[in-house]
Amino acid sequence: MKFYWGSGSPFSWRAMLALIIKEVEFEDELLEFSKKQHKSPEYLALSPRGKVPALVDGDTVVTESLAIITYIDRKVPTPPLFGETAAEAGQIAQRFYEHENYVGKAAGEVMAPLFRGQASERAEHIRERAKTMHEELASFDSLLESSPWLGGERISAADIVFYPTVCLVDRMAERPDVAELDLGVSSIADAHPRLADFKQRFAALPGVDRAHPPHWKR
Ligand SMILES: N[C@@H](CCC(=O)N[C@@H](CS)C(=O)NCC(=O)O)C(=O)O
CATH class of the missing domain: 1.20.1050.10 (Glutathione S-transferase Yfyf (Class Pi); Chain A, domain 2)
Structure with a gap:
């Protein structure tokens, strides 16, 4: 998996925490807001609003931090992040x-x-x-x-x-x-x-x- 994030972005932070807590191996790319890297054509192809975070897993691209946490939880069920009952x-x-x-x-x-x-x-x-x-x-x-x-x-x-x-x-x-x-x-x-x-x-x-x-x- 490849994870795109921005320094200090709470949305990036929480999504990356989900990857870490699930012990997923992932590559990360830190986008520099000051250099507008989140607005590059390559990144906009993944995240059309130009917002971080984004997660790429093979052909699947997920944006929106809650969606990323949900995706990781389905992909790696343990520990369950949304409970069992x-x-x-x-x-x-x-x-x-x-x-x-x-x-x-x-x-x-x-x-x-x-x-x-x-x-x-x-x-x-x-x-x-x-x-x-x-x-x-x-x-x-x-x-x-x-x-x-x-x-x-x-x-x-x-x-x-x-x-x-x-x-x-x-x-x-x-x-x-x-x-x-x-x-x-x-x-x-x-x-x-x-x-x-x-x-x-x-x-x-x-x-x-x-x-x-x-x-x-x-
Ligand atoms: N609802 C989105 C919010 C993402 C968001 O607003 N990210 C900010 C950084 S904290 C961003 O990329 N801002 C850059 C911009 O809007 O140009 C999520 O939960 O992932």
């Missing part, structure tokens, strides 16, 4: 979509103006979205009181989508403008102790480091 599948899908529709959405709304250099002019908006983001994170933190992973007893797609988000929250919390303007973004360790433990346990899984944004390591 109907109850497990429902629980995991619920957490997954709660991430997409609430916590991930709020985190994206905090992140976008920060990364566009609009911290000061959009400070009120960021503070308001950061409050929602932390409320949502707190509700996920409380889930870890009763089970080790967000979808239950075993690691699942819910954890895979959540992990990049907690890393991105910490990345935002480290920014000098966030502290200077008091934008209300706290680190996971400061605000959500169970999620901090989750982050550590997830980071310690074999191979997970491969999906970390390379430009964060530089």
Whole structure:
């Protein structure tokens, strides 16, 4: 399999994590956004919207991170990422979509103006979205009181989508403008102790480091 990704893209990150957790052997190609490599004719032939990630497996091309995770789960059934019973599948899908529709959405709304250099002019908006983001994170933190992973007893797609988000929250919390303007973004360790433990346990899984944004390591 060949996996195309972009550094820091949470969608790429989660799809690559699925490959790693399933212990799939794959080749990866990191596309440089600054060089518009995701808009090259070769890549657009695979992913017509010019978005990462994309997965190529023989004649099969899959784009959209959730579709890639689903594809990998069908291709390599163990460990099952969407549960085994109907109850497990429902629980995991619920957490997954709660991430997409609430916590991930709020985190994206905090992140976008920060990364566009609009911290000061959009400070009120960021503070308001950061409050929602932390409320949502707190509700996920409380889930870890009763089970080790967000979808239950075993690691699942819910954890895979959540992990990049907690890393991105910490990345935002480290920014000098966030502290200077008091934008209300706290680190996971400061605000959500169970999620901090989750982050550590997830980071310690074999191979997970491969999906970390390379430009964060530089
Ligand atoms: N819904 C898509 C979203 C993918 C996406 O938005 N990727 C961003 C990077 S985080 C991208 O490639 N942006 C480049 C562009 O839109 O030009 C998925 O889940 O894979």
